[in-house]
Every structure is written in C-alpha cells, then in structure tokens.
Amino acid sequence: MDSVHSQHISVMPDEVLNYLQPSPGGHYIDGTAGGGGHTAAILERSAPEGRVLGIDTDEQALDRVRERLSEYVRNGRLVLVHGNFADLTTIARQTGFTSVQGVLLDLGFSSDQMDNPQRGFSFSADGPLDMRLDRTRPVSAADLVNSASEQELADIFWRYGEERRSRQIARRIVNAREKGAITRTTQLAALVAAGVPFKPGTIHPATRVFQALRIAVNQELEQLTVALPSILDILNTQTINGMRGEGIGRMAVIAFHSLEDRIVKEFMRQEAKDCICPPRTPVCICGHKARLRILTPRPLTPTEQEVEQNPRARSAKLRVAEAVATDNR
Ligand SMILES: C[S@@+](CC[C@H](N)C(=O)[O-])C[C@H]1O[C@@H](n2cnc3c(N)ncnc32)[C@H](O)[C@@H]1O
Known part of the structure; x- marks a missing residue:
C-alpha cells in the first residue's frame, strides 16, 4: 500500500446527504467507495443500524477504506467488496443488499490514484503508463x-x-x-x-x-451504461409504514465529464417516461413504465466555496432520481 491514509476530498458531500437522506436502519450502496468519505458520511447519518455496501474496483482504495472505517467493518455495518459496479446486481445479491434506500456512484478516479505516479494517471510526474483502476485487469x-x-x-x-x-x-x-x-x-x-x-x-x-x-x-462508459439499469433492480420501491416517499430508494451519480454525464442524463430521462415509443407513433406500443422520478431537473454543481477549497470538484455534476413507488404504479 502506498499510503494508509486517503488524501481524497469527497465532492459535494452535503448535497449527496441532502438527497440520499440516509436514515437509521436504511441500506445503502456506495459503488465507488474510493477514499471512503461518502461511505463514512452515510454511515454516520444512518446510525445506529444503517448498513452500507462499499464497492471499489481498486484493491488499494478498498484497503484504505477498510483501515479507515475498520470499526464499521467490525460491527457489521459496512461490507466492502472488491469489484466493479457493472456487476452491482451480483455483488448486491451475494451480500444481501437486494433492496436499498440509496445508491451512490461518484465516478472516475480519486486524488489517491491521480497523485500516485506509479498509477500512471497524471503526466505531471513521471511514472509507468498504467492507468488501470483495477490492477488485476x-x-x-x-x-x-x-x-x-x-x-x-x-x-x-x-x-x-x-x-x-x-x-x-x-x-x-x-x-x-x-x-x-x-x-x-x-x-x-x-x-x-x-x-x-x-x-x-x-x-x-x-x-x-x-x-x-x-x-x-477502464471501459468507463461501458461499465456505467451497464450499471445504471441494474441500480433500478435494487432500489427499494415500497414505502415504509405507508408514509409518502419514506424509504423509497434514490440513486445519486456524480459525473466529471460530459460523456459520462450525458449517459446519466439520458438514462434518467428515459426511465422517468411512461412511453418511449419513437415520436409520431400514434398509439403506445412499447409498454414502458416510468421507474424513476427525477429530483434534479438540472444537475447540481459544487458551490464556489467548495471549488476554491477543492479545485478537483470544479467539473462535478450531481444528478439524483428516486424510484417510483410500486403502490403508485
Ligand atoms: C471519485 S473516487 C470516489 C471517492 C469517494 N466517493 C470518496 O468520498 O472518497 C472514484 C472511485 O471509484 C472507483 N471506480 C471507478 N470506476 C469503478 C467501477 N467501474 N467499479 C467500481 N469502482 C470504480 C475508483 O477506483 C475510485 O476509487
């Protein structure tokens, strides 16, 4: 391990928490555990019993999170898996996270990866031309x-x-x-x-x-394209105690460049529609039913203050959508 401590500063942590609204006893998936910042915040907010499944494709990142959040690993509130979020359905099933209140994807790479010349992501320091997030690939x-x-x-x-x-x-x-x-x-x-x-x-x-x-x-766009629909299968669609919206699963995705943000935007728009027939089709033949409700018609971006403190946040775009309750269908 190059450094035990993560140098990564989590992007838009308040906005993520405001939208995911972690609650005591909820189940959440952080598909990009990275430096563990968002994971830690979700665990704190969902105390005393909330649980998080943290996934990362980088074993080194996962080792750091395991070290940083060892207390939660020990008490069973945090489950960590080395894997790809493209395999979310399988990983979630294997770990018992089959119906969750929130899924977060904070895409791309962390400062720990960027700032380590041995990983080869940056041209500002000499290093091997590697760039694999998952070094087993x-x-x-x-x-x-x-x-x-x-x-x-x-x-x-x-x-x-x-x-x-x-x-x-x-x-x-x-x-x-x-x-x-x-x-x-x-x-x-x-x-x-x-x-x-x-x-x-x-x-x-x-x-x-x-x-x-x-x-x-890292086949980043392909993996994102596979992961997004699989999130829909694990977001909780049942209200808790009949309370409006309570417990309904939400997905939050932070993108850092226009290619990935476009994929997220189009996916959410498509899944928020009841019909996806081509324009001018006289009667609906697709039978598509909306599975999402978009909560951020425009993506949220970091505040000026955040960008000042963490310049790497500057291109971030956060989009959030909520599963459509089964009883509303
Ligand atoms: C921006 S960092 C996440 C930082 C984290 N949210 C935090 O607060 O510390 C992105 C992380 O996602 C991981 N990652 C990227 N693509 C992935 C994928 N397809 N599956 C799982 N993890 C992935 C990277 O290895 C990196 O650690």
Whole structure:
C-alpha cells in the first residue's frame, strides 16, 4: 500500500446527504467507495443500524477504506467488496443488499490514484503508463498505446477525449513507437505536446489524450451504461409504514465529464417516461413504465466555496432520481 491514509476530498458531500437522506436502519450502496468519505458520511447519518455496501474496483482504495472505517467493518455495518459496479446486481445479491434506500456512484478516479505516479494517471510526474483502476485487469495504457492501430488510437482520442488533433497525435505515436515502446507518462505527454504551443491559462495539450486513454483502458462508459439499469433492480420501491416517499430508494451519480454525464442524463430521462415509443407513433406500443422520478431537473454543481477549497470538484455534476413507488404504479 502506498499510503494508509486517503488524501481524497469527497465532492459535494452535503448535497449527496441532502438527497440520499440516509436514515437509521436504511441500506445503502456506495459503488465507488474510493477514499471512503461518502461511505463514512452515510454511515454516520444512518446510525445506529444503517448498513452500507462499499464497492471499489481498486484493491488499494478498498484497503484504505477498510483501515479507515475498520470499526464499521467490525460491527457489521459496512461490507466492502472488491469489484466493479457493472456487476452491482451480483455483488448486491451475494451480500444481501437486494433492496436499498440509496445508491451512490461518484465516478472516475480519486486524488489517491491521480497523485500516485506509479498509477500512471497524471503526466505531471513521471511514472509507468498504467492507468488501470483495477490492477488485476490485463490491459494497461502502455499496452493500448503500443498495440492499437493508428485508426483505433485516433478513434479513442476523438471519442473519449473530444481531441481535435486525434489523427495527428495517433500518427505521431505510431511513428514514435517504431523506434521503441512508449512506457512512461512523461514520454507520452511530451509526444502529444510536441509542436503544440502551450498558452498559459489553457489546459495542457496532453489532458484530453490522458482522459481518453483512461476511459478506454477502464471501459468507463461501458461499465456505467451497464450499471445504471441494474441500480433500478435494487432500489427499494415500497414505502415504509405507508408514509409518502419514506424509504423509497434514490440513486445519486456524480459525473466529471460530459460523456459520462450525458449517459446519466439520458438514462434518467428515459426511465422517468411512461412511453418511449419513437415520436409520431400514434398509439403506445412499447409498454414502458416510468421507474424513476427525477429530483434534479438540472444537475447540481459544487458551490464556489467548495471549488476554491477543492479545485478537483470544479467539473462535478450531481444528478439524483428516486424510484417510483410500486403502490403508485
Ligand atoms: C471519485 S473516487 C470516489 C471517492 C469517494 N466517493 C470518496 O468520498 O472518497 C472514484 C472511485 O471509484 C472507483 N471506480 C471507478 N470506476 C469503478 C467501477 N467501474 N467499479 C467500481 N469502482 C470504480 C475508483 O477506483 C475510485 O476509487
């Protein structure tokens, strides 16, 4: 373990708690336990009996959470699983979290991962070009950079980085790797930045390429797309004691770039509709029933004060939706 203590500052903690409204005895899933900050806050708010299933794809992150929140692990209120939120249904079933009051996904990577040069996420320090959130997975960023075709690399940079110079950068990588494998973060960053005038106040020319590679290596968009519908199957849909809304499951997702936020937005909009037939279909033939009610018509963003204290929060967008009560259907 590189550091026992997490350096990660949780994003929008108050907003997450205000919307998830953890209550004593509730069951919650934190699909991205990370530094354990949100998990800890949910456990505190749901005392004395609330339970949390914490999942992370990074074993190192999970070790830190286990250490930080050992008391909750011991008393059975926190269950930690190394896994991918794309396998949420299976993990939830195996751990008995089959009907929950809240699910949180705080997407992407933590400061612990970003700031550790050995993980290869950042070009500001030299390190191996790795970028795997889950180090048990076989393909690293270096594998991709050194084996994908020029076209595949250009597609990755264009689709996941919205990089306008995608072809040019892919060509440069392919030419460079003929002379020797590209294995270091700074090597790749220098290659991408070569010949591009870097204007102060603008983002570093390698930023988009690094984002794109990270998304591709970890199949981030695919996993999110699989995870979202599976959350619907485990959100509680029964009211408690007939109280309006009480106990009904809520899902909260924090996205950090437009590609993932778009997936979350479209998913929630689709699941909040009673009919998803193509426009101008005279009578509904899809039989689709709304399973969600959107609680944030516009995504919530961090306050200026939060961004000042934690600049990494600046691009965060939080969307929350509530399961539709079965008795309302
Ligand atoms: C932004 S951090 C979460 C920080 C956390 N909410 C906190 O308060 O400390 C994102 C975490 O999600 C994990 N992660 C990313 N994709 C994942 C996936 N598909 N399945 C499970 N965990 C994932 C990363 O390893 C990282 O630890």
